[in-house]
Amino acid sequence: MYKRFDDLKTKVLSLPYEPGVYIMKNKAGDVIYVGKAKALKNRVSQYFQSDTRHSPKTKVMVSHIWDFEIIVTESEFEALVLENAMIKKYKPKYNILLKDDKGYPFIKVSTSKPFPEFEIVSSPKADADRYFGPYLSRNAARQAIDTISQTLKLKTCRRIFPRDIGKGRPCLNKHLGRCIAPCTGEISQQDYAKLIFEAIELLQGNDKTLLKDLNEQMQEYSENLNFERAAIIRDRIRAIQGLNEKQKVVAGYFADLDVVVFVQGQTKGCVVVLHYLGGSLQDKEYTIIDGTSSEDFSEVLSAFLKQYYSLRKVVPKTVLLSHEIEDIEAINEFLSSVAGKNIILSVPKRGKRHDLVRLAEKNASEEIARTETKEQRYAKSLELLQNITGMQNLPVILESYDISNFAGADTVGSMVVFENAQPKRSKYRKFKIECTANGQDDYAAMSEMLTRRIERFKAGDEKFCPLPDAFLIDGGLGHVRTAKAVLDKFNIAVPCFGMVKDDHHRTRGLIAPDSREFGISTMPAVFALIGRIQEETHRFAITFNRNLGSKRMRTSTLDKIVGVGEKRRNELLKHFKTIDAIRKADINELKRVVPISTANAVYEFFHPGENKT
Numbered sequence: 001m002y003k004r005f006d007d008l009k010t011k012v013l014s015l016p017y018e019p020g021v022y023i024m025k026n027k028a029g030d031v032i033y034v035g036k037a038k039a040l041k042n043r044v045s046q047y048f049q050s051d052t053r054h055s056p057k058t059k060v061m062v063s064h065i066w067d068f069e070i071i072v073t074e075s076e077f078e079a080l081v082l083e084n085a086m087i088k089k090y091k092p093k094y095n096i097l098l099k100d101d102k103g104y105p106f107i108k109v110s111t112s113k114p115f116p117e118f119e120i121v122s123s124p125k126a127d128a129d130r131y132f133g134p135y136l137s138r139n140a141a142r143q144a145i146d147t148i149s150q151t152l153k154l155k156t157c158r159r160i161f162p163r164d165i166g167k168g169r170p171c172l173n174k175h176l177g178r179c180i181a182p183c184t185g186e187i188s189q190q191d192y193a194k195l196i197f198e199a200i201e202l203l204q205g206n207d208k209t210l211l212k213d214l215n216e217q218m219q220e221y222s223e224n225l226n227f228e229r230a231a232i233i234r235d236r237i238r239a240i241q242g243l244n245e246k247q248k249v250v251a252g253y254f255a256d257l258d259v260v261v262f263v264q265g266q267t268k269g270c271v272v273v274l275h276y277l278g279g280s281l282q283d284k285e286y287t288i289i290d291g292t293s294s295e296d297f298s299e300v301l302s303a304f305l306k307q308y309y310s311l312r313k314v315v316p317k318t319v320l321l322s323h324e325i326e327d328i329e330a331i332n333e334f335l336s337s338v339a340g341k342n343i344i345l346s347v348p349k350r351g352k353r354h355d356l357v358r359l360a361e362k363n364a365s366e367e368i369a370r371t372e373t374k375e376q377r378y379a380k381s382l383e384l385l386q387n388i389t390g391m392q393n394l395p396v397i398l399e400s401y402d403i404s405n406f407a408g409a410d411t412v413g414s415m416v417v418f419e420n421a422q423p424k425r426s427k428y429r430k431f432k433i434e435c436t437a438n439g440q441d442d443y444a445a446m447s448e449m450l451t452r453r454i455e456r457f458k459a460g461d462e463k464f465c466p467l468p469d470a471f472l473i474d475g476g477l478g479h480v481r482t483a484k485a486v487l488d489k490f491n492i493a494v495p496c497f498g499m500v501k502d503d504h505h506r507t508r509g510l511i512a513p514d515s516r517e518f519g520i521s522t523m524p525a526v527f528a529l530i531g532r533i534q535e536e537t538h539r540f541a542i543t544f545n546r547n548l549g550s551k552r553m554r555t556s557t558l559d560k561i562v563g564v565g566e567k568r569r570n571e572l573l574k575h576f577k578t579i580d581a582i583r584k585a586d587i588n589e590l591k592r593v594v595p596i597s598t599a600n601a602v603y604e605f606f607h608p609g610e611n612k613t
Contacts, residue, residue: 004066005048008048008065008067008068009045009048011068012041012044012045012048013041015040015041015044015045015070016040016041016072017039017040017041017042018039018040018072018073019036019037019038019039019040019072019073019074019075019076019078019079020036020037020040020070020071020072020073020079021034021035021036021037021070021071021073021079021082021083021086022034022035022036022037022040022043022044022068022069022070023068023069023070023071023086023090024047024061024065024068024092024094025065025066025067025068025069026064026065026066027064027066029067030093031086031090031092032061032064032065032092032093032094033061033065033092033093033094033095034083034086034087034090034092034095035083036076036079036080036082036083036327036330037079038076038327040070040072044068044070047062047065048062055292055293055296055522056293056384056387056388056523057094057291057292057293057296058094059387059388060094060387061093061094076327076329076330077330077333077334079330080306080327080330080331080333080334081334081337083306084306084307084310084334087303087307088307095303096289096292096296096299096300096303096304096307097307098287098304098307098308098311104133104134104135104136104137104312104314105120105121105122105133105134105135105137105138105140105141106120106121106122106123106124106131106132106133106134106135106141107119107120107121107131107132107133107135107141107144107145107203108120108121108124108129108130108131109129109130109131109132109196109199109200109203110129111128111129111130111196112127112128112129114161114162114189115155115160115161115162115182115189115192116193116196117155118145118148118149118154120138120141120142120145130200132200132203132204134312134313134314136275136282136283137283137285139283140282140283144203148199148202148203150178151202151236152180152195152198152199152236153178153179153180153195154179154180154195154196154199155179155180155181155182155183156173156179157171157173157179157183159183161182161183162189164183165182165183165184165185166183166184166185167183168183170183170184171183180192180195198214198236211237214233214236214237215237217233218230218233218234218237221233256276256277256278256316256317256318257275257276257277257316257317257318257319257320258273258274258275258276258315258316258318258319258320259272259273259274259276259319259320259356259357259359259360260272260273260301260304260305260308260319260320260321260322260360261321261322261323261357261360261361261364262297262300262301262304262322262323262364263322263361263364263365263368264292264293264296264297264524265365265368265369265372265524266372266377266380266381266524266525266528267290267372267376267377267379267380267381267525268288268289268290268292268368268371268372269288269289269290269292269296269300269368270286270287270288270289270364270365270367270368270371271286271287271289271300271301271304271364272284272285272286272360272361272363272364272367273285273286273308273360274356274359274360274363275316276356284363286363286364286367287304288367288368288371293522293523297322297323297325298323298324298325298326301321301322301323301325302325302326302327302331305319305325305331305335306331306334309335309338309339310334310338313338314339315335315336315338315339315343316343317341317343317344318343318344318346319335319343319344319345319346320346320347320348320353320356320357321345321346321347321357322347322357322360322361323347324347328345331345332344332345377421377525378420378421378422378529379420379421380525381421381525381526381528381529382394382395382396382420382421382529384523384525384526385526385529385530388518388520388523388526389470389495389497389510389512389518391469391470391495393469394469395468395469395470396419396420396469397417397418397419397466397468397469398417398418398419398468398469398470398472398533399415399416399417399468399470399471399472400415400416400417400418400471400472400473400474400499400533400534400536400537401413401414401415401416401446401449401450401471401472401473401474401483401537402414402416402474402537402538402540402541403433403442403445403446403449403474403541404538404541404542411432411433411445412430412431412432412433412541413430413431413433413445413446413448413449413541414428414429414430414431414537414538414540414541415428415429415430415431415449415453416428416533416536416537416540417468418529418533418536421529423532423536427463428540429453429463429464430540431448431449431452431453433445433448433449434448435447435448442475442479443478443479443482446473446475446479446482446483447482447483447485447486450471450483450486450487451486451489454486454487454490454492458490467492467494468494469494469495470494470495470496470497471483471487471494471495471496471497472496472497472498472499472510472530472533472534472537473496473497473498473499474498474499474534474537474538475498475499475500476498476500476511477498477511477513477515479498480496480497480498480511480512480513481513483496483498483513484496484513495512496512496513497510497511497512497518498510498511498512499530499533499534500517507520507521507527507530507531507534508520508521509521510530557579558572558573558579558582558602560605561601561602561605562601563597563598563601564598564601564602568594568595568598571593571594572590572593572594572602575593576593582602582606583606585603586603587599587600587603590602590603
């Protein structure tokens with residue numbers, strides 16, 4: 001493995017500082033990743049340097065690279081186009097791939113039929129029929145069909161004409177005046193074709209031209225005293241004028257602004273696209289993406305924009321993004337080439353457009369919450385923890401340790417157990433530390449606690465079986481090395497990591513005994529898990545320490561009284577609750593709780609030389 005990486009590093013040295021595409025392959029020769037670069041040498045070399053900045057997905061991908069190829073291009077834009085084409089061709093395992101490639105819907109008008117019909121299709125075909133769109137969604141396309149059919153009273157049934165003319169009674173729409181009812185034979189094929197022509201004009205957005213023609217027809221019928229026919233045309237004109245805002249939907253007007261955001265949940269990421277037309281929200285689309293982290297914002301948005309708009313062939317004038325992307329200029333040029341016009345890509349920082357981004361992010365968070373289950377989050381957090389630390393086994397059982405003391409006294413240790421990322425309180429254990437009785441030494445305390453834990457395991461104590469899949473130590477490098485020394489002494493080959501915090505006392509990452517540190521702040525699932533474990537371990541230790549301290553504070557004063565043993569001390573505390581209440585009690589109150597001799601000793605201790613009566 002390492003030799004292979006050395007070979008790849010050597011190969012990188014010969015790469016040019018030119019734009020192009022790089023193709024990563026595994027040992028079997030399969031393409032596992034395709035990327036583009038402004039400077040191939042700089043970009044590809046990053047994969048074979050230190051992996052501390054790599055996301056978990058990238059680390060796994062790099063571990064499977066056996067070889068790579070490059071294609072030099074004239075420009076970054078050309079590299080982007082080639083990258084997009086190769087991703088579609090190879091569908092590499094570690095590239096972000098959109099599963100939804102249905103595109104935007106179109107309305108098909110089957111003008112090749114004697115009585116044309118409407119149909120929603122995913123893409124136009126090279127045939128004799130007419131196609132209109134694309135529409136924002138199938139719902140928008142259906143609304144357009146329904147609006148036109150209602151306005152022009154076109155048929156909506158599944159009967160086929162002229163085959164079914166005169167067969168069966170007209171449906172309810174005929175009686176309600178909603179359909180011209182070609183099933184009765186009262187309208188000719190030619191007249192129905194005129195209605196279809198009007199429908200096509202509406203679909204093309206030519207309502208003004210259509211209204212002008214209809215007004216001329218109505219005027220002509222009126223002059224010829226054909227008032228019945230003129231009234232039919234008049235009603236049709238009024239219906240078309242009544243479309244108003246619906247005309248935008250009918251004519252397939254597309255969004256003039258899209259908001260595209262990426263939000264990372266604990267186990268899944270979500271890209272949401274909000275479509276706006278004339279300032280009004282028209283539709284929402286979302287894509288759930290697995291295997292991403294908060295480090296992947298730029299990569300996810302970049303990959304999504306290229307695939308999403310190239311599949312749909314339509315781009316609005318403005319696209320707002322939630323995060324900056326590295327190749328924004330090349331993406332902008334690419335989208336402009338898809339749209340055939342200049343496109344504006346921007347990341348708003350304030351104002352109304354920033355509010356639109358926040359709304360889209362809220363929608364993405366809602367979709368993630370709806371999709372993720374607790375079990376999935378827990379399982380994913382353990383899987384990610386295994387990946388970033390390189391543990392051989394999934395860390396189903398985690399044991400965490402912490403030391404607590406009060407001014408060097410009452411030093412205690414806590415052992416907290418998590419199974420499947422959930423606290424297992426029945427397996428929590430407390431330790432009174434003996435080695436630090438004369439002073440504070442966290443390392444010695446940690447060594448004693450782990451030694452006693454392992455010895456109990458070696459002795460077959462069921463309360464300390466089995467061993468965990470990993471030990472987590474609250475502390476830095478010194479603490480985890482102390483723990484490792486104990487494990488080595490007993491030949492225990494279980495991984496151990498220190499849980500380190502930053503200057504603000506927030507969980508920063510995990511550290512191994514060999515000084516390797518694993519950052520977790522960009523992985524919400526792991527960050528949340530380690531944070532919960534660390535807080536629970538600390539809470540358990542502090543609670544135990546306070547209980548001991550409280551007991552010591554309660555009993556130390558009474559222990560000084562000659563003749564007051566453990567039994568009498570407990571009787572006094574049970575009755576009076578506090579030392580202060582015992583101090584304030586008179587001799588008669590004390591006699592009701594303890595024998596006369598004990599009562600006299602207690603009263604004399606707190607009130608030396610005073611009269612007892």
